[in-house]
Amino acid sequence: MIEELHNSALVHSVQVEGLEETLILQNLLVHDVKIPEDVFEKIERAHVTAFMKNEERFQEDLPSHIEKARHAIENGIADGLIQCDIKRIDTRLRETQFELIDPIESFFGENEARYGLLSNTWIDMAQEIPEADKKRVFLHHLLHIVSGRTAIADKDNFDESNESSMEVGHLRSGLRFSRDRDESAVHGSQTVPEKPEEIPRFEWLNEAVTERLAMRLRETSTGTHEKERQLFELLLTKGKQPVDEQIFFNAYFEDVNPADFERLRAWKKLAKEIADSYEPGFLVKIDNIVREKGRSKAIQYLEGFEKK
DSSP states (O other), X not given: OHHHHHHHHHTSOOOSTTHHHHHHHHHHHHTTOXXXXXXXXXXXHHHHHHHHHHHHHHHHHXXXXXXXXXXXXXXXXXXXXXXXOHHHHHHHHHHEEXXXXXXXXXXXXXXXXXXXXXXXXXXXXXXXXXXXXXXXXXXXXXXXXXXXXXXXXXOTTOOTTOGGGOEEEEEEETTEEOSSTTSOOEETOOOOOSSGGXXXXXXXXXXXXXXXXXXXXXXXXXXXXXXHHHHHHHHHHSSSSOOOHHHHHHHXXXXXXXXXXXXXXXXXXXXXXXXXXXXXXXXXXXXXXXXXXXXXXXXXXXXXXXXO
16 A cells, blocks of 8 residues: 555656655545554654755755845846835845745645735745746745735724734735735635635736736746736737736835825726726726636636727
8 A cells, every 4th residue: 555655656746855755645644544553653754854854955045045036026126117116125025934834734736835914924835846946936926025015904902002913904915905904815825715705806917917027027938827817918908909017017016105195096097097998897897707707717708808
């Protein structure tokens, strides 16, 4: 039985040290395979030992990966592609915790990492990411980190004697809008909401723009989130007139300034451009199709859209 599990694990493209033991352990747990306790403990110890080595290596290599992604974003700022200052990058990075996650404890599914934004910021990285893909994954998620935000504070539970008691929620991150501050701000979660209205607004658009930016910065034509990017490309080109992608980039990095009476200027400009190219409320219409019927249906709708 162990040999069968061992062989089944090896059919996967194992590119990370210790992943073989992880896959065997996952098979045992998922299929509830009964094996002698001492054998199970031996496999478990091998997995834990390998994961601890990978975690140590991850933390050692982390500064280098962050610096490469930061440099790419700085180039984007210099080229006018990214509308934010370098100070924001440094501030957000100080607030962010990076962790390598044990795949036995957390299910990533198709995702390579998860980005969370609550009172603090965190990024969970999957152990299975091949070394060659880490530059792409780090850049994508650092863009999430520096994207614009709309935050609200929970003043009702604030203890004036303890400043750290202030809880902050984020209604917007990049182009993704949450329903309320208590909604999970996890990007890339495998948890499927029970109802379409529970899905955050424009999550597909946020991922499409994030990956498109990352591809521009990496000067490549290949990337992830294929369906989201296909839908975004159709949105840019199927209207009465083309929509400039830079309008989306500007809205993506727009931070809300409480002192600015007219807030979210770039987002409002984006919404107007889409309305002028299609019709009022068209972006929400596409988002509703994605939330209710899925990305493929939204792609089909835009592919068959007739200009008026």
